[in-house]
Amino acid sequence: MADLGAISLWIALALSSYAAIGSFLGKARGSVELVVSSRRAAYLAVLVLFVCTLSLVILFINRDFEVAYVARHSDLAMADRFTWVAFYAGNEGSLLYIAFALAAMSALAIWRAPSNTLDTLPYTTGVLMVVLVFFLAVTGFMANPFDKLPFVPPDGDGINPLLTHFGMFIHPPMLMAGLICASMPFAFAMGSLLGGKTGDEWVDAGRLWGIIAWALLAAGLLLGSWWAYTILGWGGFWFWDPVENAALMPWLGLTAFIHSIMVQKRRGMFRMWNIVLVNVAFGLALYGMFMNRGGPVPSVHSFGASNLGWVFLAFLAVGVLIPFALFFWRFPLLKSAQTLDSMLSREAAFLVNNLLLLGIAFVTLWGSVYPLISRLVAGEEITIARPFYDQVNGPLFLALLLLMGVGPLLPWRRATAASLKRALLAPGSVALGLSAALLVAGIHQPYALIGFGLGAFVTTGIFIEWWRGTRSRHRSTGDAYPIAFLRLLAANRPRYGGYIVHLSVVMVALGVVGTSFFNEQRDVVLGPGESVQINDYELRYVGTVERQKSNRTEFVSTVEVYRDGKLRYILQPQRAFYPSFNMAATRAAIRSTPVEDLFVVPSENLPDGSVGFRVLVNPLIWWMWVAGPVMILGTVVALWPQPVRTTAPASSRVARTLARAGGSTTGAL
Amino acid sequence: MAILLSVVLIVLSACVVVYPFLRRRNPAADDGLTHDAGATDREMESLLEDMRILRLDHQSGNIPDGLYEEQLQAYRLQAAIHLRRQAQAQPGGADRELEQEVLMLRLSSQAQDLVESEGAISDSNEDPET
């Protein structure tokens, strides 16, 4: 089975190499056979990698400890379902997963490529296959999951306890899939450049895959935050950790891209800029993967430093330099079809959107890299962590939130200052009114006031637009309001999907503001029977039960929660110690409501039976997690193919008829 | 078992890769090097979509009436010009309704000649006379 896995890996490498070379060569020489053959090789690579992946899964299930990777990330005691997580617990498996995901997505993208990209599709295929060759080569030569040990150990090392949480089943695969999916829009753009195209052929495919990559990354980031919140034991959700940042930056780049690509789709503008943007997004995605594979900066995420980091860095350099070289080569061809009509337009708003997003990405990059610069240039050792990002990125995020409210109110091409003022009136009043009310109610933190106000601003603007559209449709068609709204949504899927996603962003903002500014924390040591007061909760520690499991010792503490003197519920936070990993993992007990989370986690178990607890009240954080499904819903709506109207088209009917009849005329005059 | 599957995969790969070279090329199949003939009218779609979005924005109160009218008329004109251009570039066809509209504009004999030569182009690989 290990041999099958190893061989299939090499076969996949051979197929993708062939596909890469064949696509470029075939297109350049005009050899149709070579192009078709290469494309089919690319499709077949998916099957071969599937066999490869399956082999590794079976090796895990069988606990074949002769295979080094299996021995390192599982043991006899491990439940079978954790095979899923063990698969990508280390570099070898992760890289194989990335390669498989890339192959599958590439095949799908190529197979379903829109008709106007067919001409340059071989170039796109070639680019995707080059990336695949890189990952397969690195996996095969430097991090082979099928390497065997010289002996068969009786038991494995077991799976890292931090990975046994539910969130770990989805967060890493989504994140990795999202990062590698950035290759798709990139490849279509490169195909267009290589083919010397001057127009907007690649926009539809670019938008589709850009949004898919964006959504995968967003889901991965949110899930990661949720996992950190529930299992890392200190009640926070984002730490501006260098590796987190490395995943955030491509997401910011993709967010910018999916907005500005809309301008190219609607108006044929920003052609050059979008190519640059997609290059940047791809480069940042590679950087993200580089940071994950043993970058030079320490982090809770690091898989450990290794030589892989340097190989990735080299590929990153190539992956940035060559596309930019291509871009400059084709630069003269890429003139926009239209020009900007007015500063008060959706196009201009998207430019500002891009500016802000890239600004945040720059600040994040700066924060990740500056400690190195400081050390090398000034000899000063410094750290850049949360307080820095809060102060510098915070205002930028608020500005973005403001723009999210104003932008949708701007029509394409041109708006008058008067119409904009009129459109801003209602949402603006609500926002100011809310902020004033909060101020009166005792909230003084300026960022919190602004944050809540802007959230109200965006939400009001969106709801008013929904209301107006629905009412208009109701009046003209007589549909009941709910039906009218659904029809309105169905007729404007990209736009309304976007609105739903914007609402999910407001929810995230709500959770961030609520928790950042209004959380309460108590770190206490409680003996049995002792209580602690937090807000209007009283928590009484009852006792701890110690349970010995095969690979860990579990300490389950029972805590009673009282409110207004009455017992409301019982929480059971846990702490487990894993001797083989010499680490403790906690499982917080969280009582979550839309208003606030009550969060209890044990930080130490003392010999006299008392327990150190961290107790938190985190307001509004529930909204951040709920935002996830809402965002997915919005993405699905935005991507759902919308039947496009055509008028009684003289031209397209002719074209269709000609194509159908193979060029010969039917019917008669 | 593993060896068998490995061999199967290798053979399969070889077959897939070699097959297109052995098969005679079918001109009707899309091999990725030709434009697809039946492309929908993208520019028209785009114009109509623009008009629709304009209307939506107007309903939502984001565009004042004057600006709306102005832009709507501009789009309308553009669409009509585009249709005219297309009809002049591809006269005739099998569709009866279309024929009638074309006849409104051109002499019927000229239209028929062009229709026949269109058919001739696709049936053989000769260049049209015109």
Add this chain to the structure above:
Amino acid sequence: MSIALAISVSFLWVGVAYGQNPDPGSADPRIPAYDQEEAQSIDGMLMCPVCPAETIGQAQVEISRQMRRLVREKLSQGDSRQEILDFFQDRYGTDILAAPPKSGVNLVAWVVPVLGMLGALVAGLLVIRSMARKGAGEAVNETAMDEDLAPYLEMIDRDLGLGDAGVPGPPGNRQPPDNVAGVEPVGNTGSELATGDTESPEQDVK
């Protein structure tokens, strides 16, 4: 407007719940009274020396706990936030701080992104303005209203339910011939199109 009211009320409720002052009750009886919130804030400003990229507020290792104790002791002795941060910086080095101090050579860390962003925003707005000026200055593409354009205009109007010469026709559910199933015919909203003589119903929202 009622929707706007409903939304603001729901936000308001949230705000009221958190305007109340938190209970300042002491949690750790072994150290004399100190401001809990301040202690927690300072926890977020000091890094744990042995952990990868964690503050002492996050890390649960022993040295982190010791440092937290030290912070609380100093607070209860009356030290200010800056004094405590300075103490740790002197003892452990500047990299114990979670963000570089805003002085000396470390000012660069703060100034570059802020200036960079401001510069980019200003430059961006100037670029946008010049693009907009150029766009508005270009001549509008005038095409003569040819006679033979009329039938095409008619087709467009018919398809969009625009009636004569671009004026919307009566509201109705006319299905243009090539309407793709499932898509709302644009003509159904014809009643909203006005050439100025009917009031646009959407503008009366205050």
